[in-house]
Amino acid sequence: MVRVIGHVDLDYFYAQVEEVQSPSIKGRPVLVCVFSGRTEDSGVVSTANYEARRLGIGSGMPIALAKKKLKGVAGAVIPMHRERYEAVSEEIMRLVGGRVDVLEQTGIDEAFFDITKSSNGDYSAARNTAAGIKAAILKSQGLTASIGLGRSKIVAKMASDFVKPDGLTVVTPDSTTDFLTPLPVIRLYGVGPKTSQALEELKIHTIGDLATSDITDLEPRFGRKVSAYLLQAAKGEDEDPVTERQETTQFSRIITLKQNTKDANAAFKELLPAIEELHQRLLSKGISFRTLSTIGILTDLSTRTKTKTFESSAESLLVRKNEILTLLQELTGAIDKELRRVGIRVSGLSDTESQTSLTQFY
DNA sequence: GTATGCTTTCGGC
């Protein structure tokens, strides 16, 4: 049976949650910001609403620059409230999950879903389901979302991106080629500015150009695997199934240092509260880890990591304090620029309880 | 060559 895949994307999510929380800011530019604490305005914009975007403000923009673009306009510059967004997201995902066959959450504000069975392969029935999901999200949390339907994840994702905010775009299997063909390659999922520019140089401008291009023209530039992906994607033919997301595979904390340094001890000291927070998070979730990484972001914003995997997993980050410091020393020893930000990551996760019972069993 | 596991980097939101 032809699949019916959906992609739901909550519109300008963090900023929209803030609008619902504080209705008086609606209609004004809203900037949800991450303040790093180094200076009053150091940090970046995480999410901007559409009024702010119209002024040229967007994600990742330094706060100081964004404020400049506000000029005299009375914008709402709000620090982000991550836990609030997580709670809203959780509620919405639960709600959507109850209306689809399979839900695959891919971020705090988006998810793929499969409704092949419940819609019986009928795209008209599927449209009603999608409209119902939008209505339910609006009723429950007061938020708009954009949904796309298509025969594959790629098509669904591009469809949800086609009309937003508050969009509902249905691309039937028959209309897939017509939908994709005229779009510029930059719109293709997985194609960023770099790949896009390389394709332009091969005179491939639209997804249609890409779909009908010769793989032997692509391979010298992109390699076999990427070329095959690009061709497949341009035809909207990916077979990637929608699967329930397994548990989180890694946890990390990263901070911006008060001042740049190459001193591992100084960085460690400033990182300690974040380490303790992550420690508490692991304990409260009953999670052990086997792999430990330190992360450094240098003054040029490039990233360096040092990682160590242990024989057995630990439930306490604090008993690995010495290893953390050692990794930080290895990291600082291998760089020529100063550290601007520093962080810690744990992976190779396992459930502490089941591990304990396994240990008892053996 | 293939499978596997670990480390590092990349890119999305």
Next chain:
DNA sequence: TTACGGCCGAAAGCATAC
């Protein structure tokens, strides 16, 4: 004139074992 987070998953890169 410049300005610059904090997460996450996955891909890429590399080594080892068979």
